[in-house]
Amino acid sequence: MIMVTNFQKHLHLVAVTTILIFSKPGYxxxxxxxxxxxxxxxxxxxxxxxxxxxxxxxxxxxxxxxxxxxxxxxxxxxxxxxxxxxxxxxxxxxxxxxxxxxQGKKYQEQHLTIKNKRKVNPIKQDLQRISKERIRKRAAKNHWSDAYPDVDFIWPVTGRISSIFGLRRFFNEQERNPHSGLDIAAPEGTDIRTTADGTVIEAGDFFFSGNMVYVDHGQGLISLYAHLSRIDVEPGDVLRRGDILGAVGQTGRVTGAHLHFAVMANGVLVDPLYFLPEQQPTAQLE
Ligand SMILES: [Zn+2]
Structure with missing residues (x-):
């Protein structure tokens, strides 16, 4: 009897230890x-x-x-x-x-109304700009560096999730590409923090994405921050997780102030929620 009790106690201790390890931030x-x-x-x-x-x-x-x-x-x-x-x-x-x-996954539709009609039906001079930007975006998305990434991501801003990844999108009732990131609504000017250690590989003003920054974390893992009101970094800057890289805005094709946060793994856009902690931090990080 005593032995069983001890064994049970031991099991209990093991279980508690395991939970502590798994819930420890930073792992x-x-x-x-x-x-x-x-x-x-x-x-x-x-x-x-x-x-x-x-x-x-x-x-x-x-x-x-x-x-x-x-x-x-x-x-x-x-x-x-x-x-x-x-x-x-x-x-x-x-x-x-x-x-x-x-497995298969069905993504829902989202219908949005954009006041600036040129952002939905660009004119000829916009199309020239868009095709140049597409080349820069493709290069950033497929960037490779050998450094091993820190995959312990943090939320770049805290706020209400206003749109999730993968939604089939209709702007002014015209279907466009599916939503390739996660939208987090936050007041204009809110600091945006780098999700993990990395190097800035692209930053600038893009037709659809507005002010946008790409951060390379290594081994084809890249994060992207769009619609910024201001950009505080430039290509080549080395950032630590939590460093401020810009602020939330409403530049580009938007319906209001939010951060569009995207994650790419080996040139493939994936749902950022699979990389972020389940809970958003309740207070602003140090
Ligand atoms: Zn978005």
């Missing part, structure tokens, strides 16, 4: 979501810097979390449900395959 890991717009994550047994891992023929993001190595891949919003493969090639040429089963 958050992205959440796996095997759906279009989600992320696939596998743990790697024998990882060295020479190991090459691809998903959908694209290099994956490698990161370390509590002494283990992981490969993370963005699943495109257009991805069809089915079996997808991580291909792992070791330095000695040996290969392994790890499959994941991607």
């Amino acid at each position: 958050a890991m992205p959440e796996q979501a095997l759906v279009p717009g989600g992320v696939a994550i596998i743990e790697l047994d024998d990882y060295t810097a020479d190991t090459q891992i691809t998903f959908n023929e694209k290099k994956t993001t490698i990161f370390k979390h509590r002494q283990s190595w992981y490969a993370l891949a963005g699943i495109p919003l257009q991805a069809k449900p089915g079996v997808y493969q991580f291909k792992i090639r070791q330095r000695d040429g040996s290969t392994a395959v790890n499959t994941v089963d991607v």
